[in-house]
Amino acid sequence: MARIILDPDQLKLTIQRLAHQLTEDGLDVKQTVFIGIQPRGIKFADRVVDQIRKLLPGQKVQYGKLDITFYRDDVRDGIHLPNQTSIDFSIEGKTVILIDDVLYTGRTIRSALDALQDFGRPARVALCALIDRRFSRELPIQPDFCGKTIDSIVSQRVIVEWEHERVVLHEGAGA
Amino acid sequence: MRLKMQLSTKHLLGIRALTREDIELILSTAEQFKDVLQRPVKKVPSLRDVTIVNLFYENSTRTRISFELAEKRLSADTINFTASGSSVSKGETLLDTVNNILSMKVDMVVMRHSASGAPHFLAQHIPAAIVNAGDGINEHPTQGLLDALSMKQALGTLEGIRVAIIGDIMHSRVAMSNIYLLKKMGAEVMVAGPPTLIPPYIQEAFGVKVVYKVREALEWCDVANVLRIQLERQSQPLFSSLREYNLAYGVSRRLLDGLKKDIFIMHPGPINRGVELDSDVADSGHSLILQQVENGVAVRMAVLYLLAGKN
Numbered sequence: 001m002a003r004i005i006l007d008p009d010q011l012k013l014t015i016q017r018l019a020h021q022l023t024e025d026g027l028d029v030k031q032t033v034f035i036g037i038q039p040r041g042i043k044f045a046d047r048v049v050d051q052i053r054k055l056l057p058g059q060k061v062q063y064g065k066l067d068i069t070f071y072r073d074d075v076r077d078g079i080h081l082p083n084q085t086s087i088d089f090s091i092e093g094k095t096v097i098l099i100d101d102v103l104y105t106g107r108t109i110r111s112a113l114d115a116l117q118d119f120g121r122p123a124r125v126a127l128c129a130l131i132d133r134r135f136s137r138e139l140p141i142q143p144d145f146c147g148k149t150i151d152s153i154v155s156q157r158v159i160v161e162w163e164h165e166r167v168v169l170h171e172g173a174g175a
Numbered sequence: 176m177r178l179k180m181q182l183s184t185k186h187l188l189g190i191r192a193l194t195r196e197d198i199e200l201i202l203s204t205a206e207q208f209k210d211v212l213q214r215p216v217k218k219v220p221s222l223r224d225v226t227i228v229n230l231f232y233e234n235s236t237r238t239r240i241s242f243e244l245a246e247k248r249l250s251a252d253t254i255n256f257t258a259s260g261s262s263v264s265k266g267e268t269l270l271d272t273v274n275n276i277l278s279m280k281v282d283m284v285v286m287r288h289s290a291s292g293a294p295h296f297l298a299q300h301i302p303a304a305i306v307n308a309g310d311g312i313n314e315h316p317t318q319g320l321l322d323a324l325s326m327k328q329a330l331g332t333l334e335g336i337r338v339a340i341i342g343d344i345m346h347s348r349v350a351m352s353n354i355y356l357l358k359k360m361g362a363e364v365m366v367a368g369p370p371t372l373i374p375p376y377i378q379e380a381f382g383v384k385v386v387y388k389v390r391e392a393l394e395w396c397d398v399a400n401v402l403r404i405q406l407e408r409q410s411q412p413l414f415s416s417l418r419e420y421n422l423a424y425g426v427s428r429r430l431l432d433g434l435k436k437d438i439f440i441m442h443p444g445p446i447n448r449g450v451e452l453d454s455d456v457a458d459s460g461h462s463l464i465l466q467q468v469e470n471g472v473a474v475r476m477a478v479l480y481l482l483a484g485k486n
Contacts, residue, residue: 067207070208070219070220070221072221075222075225075480075484077484078180079180079181079484080180081180081200081203082204083207084207084210085207085210118215119214119215119216
């Protein structure tokens with residue numbers, strides 16, 4: 001059984017709202033970098049950054065992609081294949097906006113924070129997530145910018161289906 | 176292309192036991208590790224709770240350093256063991272030595288041994304993952320993999336490329352691993368050198384071309400992998416003198432200038448300069464030798480990383 005959490009219109013609106021939120025409060029784009037988390041956060045990050053670029057025409061928005069595979073804490077449980085990391089700018093002293101699609105246990109973000117340290121020492125890191133599964137957290141990590149908060153149980157799965165432009169909650173084993 | 180998620184083997188004993196998919200997985204993972212090695216912080220925490228022993232029963236400089244660096248870059252704990260100065264000189268057997276080390280809770284063993292098959296023997300008797308860092312005249316799989324990565328980076332593919340392996344084929348574990356790997360990946364292979372240093376069965380057994388003139392091999396190939404003359408493995412002289420070897424089988428600037436094309440030159444090191452390879456070739460712009468050394472760390476990181484999940 002599957003339930004649609006965000007349909008295409010809602011997904012589009014959510015992304016627009018998040019982009020507005022991110023650019024409000026006097027965002028200093030020169031001191032801010034956006035980093036999407038590989039692999040599934042990238043498609044969401046692409047869209048958010050695209051919106052931000054539309055909101056800030058003529059300004060250089062720095063956007064990178066971070067792979068956290070080598071920073072995971074479960075190498076003994078099975079190997080994960082790495083993806084490309086491309087951060088061709090300095091994050092030293094900058095505000096980093098980490099972008100991922102679904103915030104679940106918090107372990108991916110923990111790994112991303114670890115990985116970021118190897119690229120420099122940011123002044124501040126904030127997290128932007130499309131979906132926050134708030135009762136499934138295993139680490140004390142919360143989003144600063146959030147598209148939608150949902151209550152779900154471990155046996156459910158939240159999948160962002162970009163081919164259909166929607167977010168779906170699936171019932172069944174294997175979260 | 177979708178890569179499979181894990182290696183088909185628990186150990187890396189040789190290229191012969193790997194599938195084409197295994198090789199593709201190792202090379203693509205190595206490319207990601209190469210990116211890590213370009214960063215300001217060249218270390219990742221992947222193998223933070225893994226202990227690796229480097230068991231070197233035979234002399235080695237670059238392979239041992241390369242493995243050690245790969246292990247440190249992955250945050251593994253390492254122990255270095257060299258046969259000289261150890262209890263091996265008191266008569267301890269290989270299995271006893273390794274079992275003693277394993278009692279100290281070691282997860283992986285990187286092993287170099289002068290006897291062909293030594294790591295295969297260990298793999299049958301101990302539970303740890305074993306990486307062959309060169310066994311006798313059998314195989315040197317990580318060298319084969321790093322050579323392949325260097326060729327792939329230089330030429331864009333391994334499929335259909337022409338590789339000439341030149342020199343002491345008879346005593347070379349590098350040649351064996353290269354032949355197994357390149358044939359699996361669809362490259363064409365030729366071996367060249369003195370007839371006394373080329374096994375007579377090699378053409379039938381491995382489907383490689385054989386020539387005895389180095390010029391002919393150079394004219395044919397895209398990449399020339401020049402091997403070291405391994406005098407220490409020859410029980411009787413197999414050619415008259417180093418000087419004559421250089422004149423007849425050495426790769427020189429004059430030979431390369433005579434070709435109507437550019438080719439890439441590789442060498443697994445250490446180079447006998449002025450014997451199998453002249454200095455002005457080894458240090459030229461078409462030499463991939465230093466890239467090979469750099470790729471060695473990335474390839475070994477990939478192998479250790481991919482095997483760590485198999486424990």
